[in-house]
Amino acid sequence: MTTPSRALLTSRLGGFGTTIFAEMSALAARTGAINLGQGFPDTDAPAEVLEAAVDAIRAGHNQYPPGPGIAALRAAIAAHQRRFYGIELDPDGEVLVTTGATEAIAAALLALCEPGDEVVTFEPYYDSYAACIALAGARRRPVTLRPPDYAIDPVALAAAFSPRTRLVLLNSPHNPTGKVFTREELELVADHCRERDVIAVTDEVYEHLVFDGREHVPLATLPGMAERTLTISSAGKTFSVTGWKIGWATGPRAVVSATQTAKQFLTFVSGAPFQHAIAHALALPDAYFDSFRAGLQAKRDRLCAGLEAAGLEVFRPAGTYFVTADIRPLGEDDGHAFCLSLPERARVVAVPTVVFYDDKEVGRPLVRFAFCKRDDVIDDAATRLASPSA
Numbered sequence: 287m288t289t290p291s292r293a294l295l296t297s298r299l300g301g302f303g304t305t306i307f308a309e310m311s312a313l314a315a316r317t318g319a320i321n322l323g324q325g326f327p328d329t330d331a332p333a334e335v336l337e338a339a340v341d342a343i344r345a346g347h348n349q350y351p352p353g354p355g356i357a358a359l360r361a362a363i364a365a366h367q368r369r370f371y372g373i374e375l376d377p378d379g380e381v382l383v384t385t386g387a388t389e390a391i392a393a394a395l396l397a398l399c400e401p402g403d404e405v406v407t408f409e410p411y412y413d414s415y416a417a418c419i420a421l422a423g424a425r426r427r428p429v430t431l432r433p434p435d436y437a438i439d440p441v442a443l444a445a446a447f448s449p450r451t452r453l454v455l456l457n458s459p460h461n462p463t464g465k466v467f468t469r470e471e472l473e474l475v476a477d478h479c480r481e482r483d484v485i486a487v488t489d490e491v492y493e494h495l496v497f498d499g500r501e502h503v504p505l506a507t508l509p510g511m512a513e514r515t516l517t518i519s520s521a522g523k524t525f526s527v528t529g530w531k532i533g534w535a536t537g538p539r540a541v542v543s544a545t546q547t548a549k550q551f552l553t554f555v556s557g558a559p560f561q562h563a564i565a566h567a568l569a570l571p572d573a574y575f576d577s578f579r580a581g582l583q584a585k586r587d588r589l590c591a592g593l594e595a596a597g598l599e600v601f602r603p604a605g606t607y608f609v610t611a612d613i614r615p616l617g618e619d620d621g622h623a624f625c626l627s628l629p630e631r632a633r634v635v636a637v638p639t640v641v642f643y644d645d646k647e648v649g650r651p652l653v654r655f656a657f658c659k660r661d662d663v664i665d666d667a668a669t670r671l672a673s674p675s676a
């Protein structure tokens with residue numbers, strides 16, 4: 287085969303190589319290290335949710351489902367938003383089923399941004415945000431979050447807005463920091479959105495992982511925000527089925543409809559049998575959500591203790607299933623180099639947070655570990671980290 291004479295990858299995707307998760311998971315597989323890099327659980331969904339998927343396949347739900355998603359799932363998503371947050375939605379027009387939250391984010395950005403528009407987001411940011419903003423021809427304007435508390439700096443937030451701001455893309459609970467934005471911080475964001483007539487797109491995939499009695503506040507529940515917020519979430523994290531890729535976007539009819547216009551040309555529709563199973567899962571009793579959260583909170587405590595014992599400075603997360611730590615107490619300051627050498631030194635894989643920052647100085651010494659793993663795996667990783675080879 288001859289090689290094309292010009293660069294193959296579009297300039298819009300320049301700099302976006304393999305995602306750090308794929309790179310680090312490959313490193314874990316190659317070295318046999320414990321993978322605390324990628325955020326996927328090593329336990330399964332509740333048996334009845336798995337059964338519901340098998341039943342749906344056997345019942346013949348194996349062809350293209352309707353474009354916006356099956357009616358039962360759209361009704362279940364609307365019921366979930368009412369049950370947990372008091373948000374009222376019409377399942378016909380205000381709810382869209384997507385192929386994971388990832389597709390909802392991509393479709394929203396492609397549908398809502400003109401080339402040259404600006405998107406205010408918060409760094410460190412989930413890596414698909416930067417890529418999808420670039421694919422849409424828009425520009426990211428990150429507001430930097432810094433440890434230890436990753437609080438929003440009101441001055442930096444105000445400075446990120448301009449007349450070109452089209453939307454704010456906000457993730458709470460936040461990956462990779464584990465930050466759960468407070469109502470006061472969300473009010474600051476909402477003030478700018480209302481004053482400047484800006485749309486908010488929120489990524490709430492960790493909505494059920496909020497610890498120590500804190501509450502998750504959807505931005506859409508703040509005054510004047512329901513009519514300008516597209517709320518995105520997915521089943522992957524909440525039901526430990528990250529491979530099923532069932533997500534959703536909810537909000538004002540016009541914004542949902544615009545997002546659906548882009549979605550129909552990305553995947554058209556999303557996995558039919560899994561939609562049936564997630565309709566079942568969303569109706570699980572409160573006890574499921576409570577014990578899921580309590581279980582992950584205990585794992586957070588377990589890994590944080592292990593990382594502290596290994597000498598890292600740990601920023602205890604309020605939510606998600608990630609914890610970030612500063613490696614400088616170990617006498618190192620380059621998180622990327624640290625993560626590349628960690629599989630050999632300690633047979634553990636972590637992710638360097640710097641890849642999610644434009645401000646490389648802030649992110650440089652930070653490393654992210656996932657704790658959505660079995661207790662014995664967490665303990666094993668902690669032991670290895672506490673006694674690395676030189």
Ligand SMILES: Cc1ncc(COP(=O)(O)O)c(C=O)c1O
Pocket residue numbers: 325385386387388389412457460461489491519520521522528531532533
């Ligand atoms: C913040 C955030 N958004 C979106 C996703 C992807 O969600 P999904 O698997 O539903 O596409 C992830 C997965 O790690 C995430 O951490």
